[in-house]
Amino acid sequence: MxxxxxxxxxxxxxxxxxxxxxxxxxxxxxxxxxxxxxxxxxxxxxxxxxxKSKEDILEAVCDQRLFAGVEALMNEVVTDKRLNGREKLTRMFTASLQNTEQGKFFSAAPDMTHTPRLMMLQLDSQIREVGPNYLEPVLREGNADGSLHVEHVREASDLLLLITNQYLNPLLYPMTPEEARERCSFVRQLLAGVGLDVFDGEMLENFFVFSAHAAKKQRESEAPGQKRRGM
The missing domain is CATH 1.10.10.60 (Homeodomain-like)
Structure with missing residues (x-):
């Protein structure tokens, strides 16, 4: 050949x-x-x-097609000189939730609890790239301009990524709208306690929309008579 x-x-x-x-x-x-x-x-x-496998293709799609787009969104927000640190942080998470292509993809992706490599790939990309390159500088900027009061910057960055990618991930924890609101209320209180009172109304509303969409997709995938195919 x-x-x-x-x-x-x-x-x-x-x-x-x-x-x-x-x-x-x-x-x-x-x-x-x-x-x-x-x-x-x-x-x-x-x-x-x-x-080597379909799962390897999935990982490459995430890394080269989806996560790269998220980082472009983050970079656009971080370099916006009109925003203070708190506003940048809020805008970063809102932009991520409004990333329709990523939302569509993860709704079509496999159950993350059954595909741990995908889950770890997503988290590794966030902690290795997004944390030190975007979140930590914004947290320090917020401390400097007075819009945030975060004592442990690196630890707060890791906590934010774990909460948003794991605890608030409706693909890991399917939840009703009421459960989503309760979970967000708890997270908002938790983060405020470490100087990160950043969950505003727009961010919460975007999260509720994303959660509802993910829940709908999961119900459709579990519909009676639907048979999943393998490779």
């Missing part, structure tokens, strides 16, 4: 097609054969040359 002269282009095509299929059909209902058929001119061997 001839050597592929443009492996980067091949990988990019695989990821673009896979993301489209994951959004249209859901991750569980998309097979490697579906991806091959959609690509048209690549064999199964060519795909496995770049990715």
């Amino acid at each position: 001839a050597r592929n002269k443009y492996p980067e282009e091949t990988v990019a095509r695989i990821l673009d097609v896979s993301l489209k299929l994951f959004l249209e059909k859901g991750y569980e209902n998309t097979t490697i054969q579906d991806i091959i058929d959609a690509l048209g001119n690549l064999s199964k061997g060519a795909i496995y040359h770049h990715f």
